[in-house]
Amino acid sequence: MRLFLLAFLWLLPAWAQGGGEYLLGRVLLLETERGLAQVEVGGRVEWAQLPADGGGFRPGERVLLYREGGRLYVTEPDRLPWMGLLLGLFVLLATLLGRGKGVRGLMGTFLSLLVVVYWVVPSVAAGGNPLLYAFLGSVGVLLFTIYLVHGVNRKTTAALLGTLLSVAFVLFLALLFTRAMAFTGLASEEALLLRQWGGVDLLSLFLAGVVVGTLGALTDVSVTQAAVVQALSHANPRFGLGELYRRGMEVGYDHIGSLVNTLVLAYAAGSLPLFLLLTKDPTPLRFLLNTEPFAAEIASMVLGSLGLLLAVPLTTLVAAWAFQGGKGGPGEGHGHAH
Incomplete structure (x- = not known):
């Protein structure tokens, strides 16, 4: 965000x-x-x-x-020379350890950043609706990260559809709850600065940031679940949609258990200075948590984690429909193991 x-x-x-x-x-x-x-x-x-x-x-x-x-x-x-060294180390290890997929993953990440920085952001800065361009940008990011890394096949298409459905649900919930809590979008110093310059829908920009911030983790979840369903389908081609979904969710429940705190910790790590104020501010906790900076940070954490939770059953359902009856080519194995 x-x-x-x-x-x-x-x-x-x-x-x-x-x-x-x-x-x-x-x-x-x-x-x-x-x-x-x-x-x-x-x-x-x-x-x-x-x-x-x-x-x-x-x-x-x-x-x-x-x-x-x-x-x-x-x-x-x-700081750029040190940043370059750190990024070089990351690229080297990703290439050595990930081999072909590591290289394609780096390319997908680079192209995704180009979509966000050179298309989504300029479009919003020019007066475009942040939510619309964030959603369209999400489609572009997912096409790069999923199809480029894992190839174009039923598994990746199921993962893409499951992720897009999850993003749509997160957007709907974000719109509902941010309006119910009367957020203004003025939850950070950057937003206050943007307000002075004007011309930007700050609430929509906040919601767009929530969506963009969840994409990486959602992709990870959806590709893994689609791979699980694919493996089940080719292990027993007689499985129908219901049986594939049930068996896929047996793995999905473990997946949910290991991922439920992923985004919470990621957001909390970036907000430690804000949470440190809890110990310094004399305002009672009940009233401090009610202020927009704290409430917006908590809402971002929960909405992102809800997206992860929804991605598991949605992707499993789409993949079960795509692979029922042993459809598709030979199994490609799991995206990774948790």
């Missing part, structure tokens, strides 16, 4: 970004008492203003600078 909002902010029109200039430089000398740093930028040596807390910068460190109104400010350390 927050990555979705940050991408939205990044791709806002230039007039909304201010008239300053971002630069890359290197710290030569620190004078923390004066709050200044001597930096090399563009082949010149200049003095730049440090953050109020000093920023913890070191001589020789590469930093990001911001020039506005003739003044130069040190803003952040240059």
Whole structure:
């Protein structure tokens, strides 16, 4: 959700970004008492203003600078080289351990991010309905992640349909409960900033973020369940829809048990600073949880987890219909084991 909002902010029109200039430089000398740093930028040596807390910068460190109104400010350390190293390690391990599917998974992830950042976000920034473009973008993301990684066949089509049905249910529940709880969409600093610029339906943007945030986990669940039903069908081609669904759900119940807390923990990990306020704020817990930032975070967790729960029976039902009577080619095995 927050990555979705940050991408939205990044791709806002230039007039909304201010008239300053971002630069890359290197710290030569620190004078923390004066709050200044001597930096090399563009082949010149200049003095730049440090953050109020000093920023913890070191001589020789590469930093990001911001020039506005003739003044130069040190803003952040240059983190991209380390991020590149970390991503390179991830790509290397995914390729070595996942082999062909690992490479296709990386390609699917890259193409999915392109859909979100370069189509969904610009469409919303241009005034499009966030819910509509989030749903259409979800279809594009799922086509890349499911068909590219696992191929075009009955199993992947059943997984795709099960995931789309789950996304539709999550959207319906999100619309129902966010309206019932009178959410405004102003649950984060990013949303408050967007409100100042105007032109964006913040509640729909919040709902779109919930949907986008669940797609990865939903894909994992649906492909695995479809593979289970496929294996059952080819183990006994006489199984009809009802029997395939019943036997597939025997595995699905275990799947649900292991996944029920997946998104809750994922969302909670990203919201630890917010939850830490529970221990610092003197407001009674009953009233603090009622505020929109807390209520919206909890709603995101629950809605995402509901999507996971719904994906298991929905995908199992679609796959049972697709594979009843031993339809389809030979079994391809499970997507993975839990």
